[in-house]
Amino acid sequence: MSEIDRIQNVTIVGIGTQGSMIAFRNAIYGKRVTGYGRSEESIATCRRKIDKWLAHFVGQGRLTQEMADAARGRISYATTLEAACKNADLVVENVPEKIEVKQDVFRQLDKVCPPHCCLNSNTSSLLMSDIYRDVSDWRRTMTFSVDHDDPIRNNYLEMMWNPSTSEQTKQAAMAHYHTLGFEPVVTEREIKGYSINRVWRAVKRECLYLWANGYTDPAEFDRGWMIEWNTNIGPFKLMDLIGLQTIYNIENSYYAASGDERDKPPAKLKELIDAGHLGMKSGQGFYSDYDTEAGNLEVEQK
Structure with missing residues (x-):
């Protein structure tokens, strides 16, 4: 299977503001998405946001109603990490920007994600060497930061590798984000806050x-x-x-x-x-x- 086809099942861990937008973007570009939320309330909020965004796109003529319904149908939700990640090709973490919270999430993800699954943290300022401290295989890890203005409409995305990120992971990540319409900018060496x-x-x-x-x-x-x-x-x-x-x-x-x-x-x-x-x-x-x-x-x- 080519790298451009490899990532089809995407799990979003943390479906607040950024997580909801990333789930939406993956779904409208044809990916199967599972949103992980700790409560039914957070899941309901995410659903309402995505429904409004889909209606907005239909109103603008960017999607037909049939396309919007299909995108909605590609999104499911789970309240346990085991259920959310069992079929994941890529996990995108969007929990609060606190190192201890992210470390705890990745300790759990390391146990429940399939071996082939790429692990991706959406962080603005934290270092991979801290976030992934307890992950057993760093070859499948990387970080990214999207345009905080509007990752639904805008195409900016900054990727950053760690010294252990495998070439296979790099290629899979770049292919995936290109299929979502992003234009990734790469920071080659780990530095706090990326470059841009x-x-x-x-x-x-x-x-x-x-x-x-x-x-x-x-x-x-x-x-x-x-x-x-x-x-x-x-x-x-x-x-x-x-x-x-x-x-x-x-x-x-x-x-x-x-x-x-x-x-x-x-x-x-x-x-x-x-x-x-x-x-x-x-x-x-x-x-x-x-x-x-x-x-x-x-x-x-x-």
């Missing part, structure tokens, strides 16, 4: 500093950013989309690694989170009045 994502992180850190110290208003900054860089979204709304708890966890991971106070997320960000203002998924973050079910398709387009 490290540049985004530098922008994000400076934006948080300017906001927390009263130098700029998020909406006004984003307006200037979109004019200058000809984008359809600014850094503050993008952070809302990603989720402010995730942003806080990422910044904390850099601070833990460096010990540099400049890497420490501002207390004002923690105050937003403690108030329940988590970004788009909670309806309010730097901005307010989001449609919490529609997800990122509500972000203003060019």
Whole structure:
């Protein structure tokens, strides 16, 4: 079997904001998808999001109703990792950006996944050598980061190999993500935050500093950013989309690694989170009045 045909069964572990979008994209490109959620509530939320996205695509003429129904039919759900992973060719992990959480997931995945299954972590800032510490066969592991703006519509994806990633795994991963319409950018050596994502992180850190110290208003900054860089979204709304708890966890991971106070997320960000203002998924973050079910398709387009 050629590498382009090898990955047909994809398991998504963690079906929150990013996981739901990745499940959706795999399904509309013909993959059989199993979404793992710890509760029926999380599964129901994922179903509602995917139903809205499918309806949106049908309304735009990007899918026929028949195609949308077929994509929906390719998605199943499970509340145990054993059931979710038993037939997986690829597992994509999308749990919170906390090293101990990801390590625990991969300890379990190492036991329940078929030997041929590729293991893939969607992480913005953590190192593979930490995430996969307890995985028995590193040859089948790699990490990736998708476009946090809109991995449903946008085609950016950054792959990163570890020194043990096999050529077979590399080829299978690249073939798979190409079949999903992505244009993978490869970071050849392991580094915290990949390469392009490290540049985004530098922008994000400076934006948080300017906001927390009263130098700029998020909406006004984003307006200037979109004019200058000809984008359809600014850094503050993008952070809302990603989720402010995730942003806080990422910044904390850099601070833990460096010990540099400049890497420490501002207390004002923690105050937003403690108030329940988590970004788009909670309806309010730097901005307010989001449609919490529609997800990122509500972000203003060019």
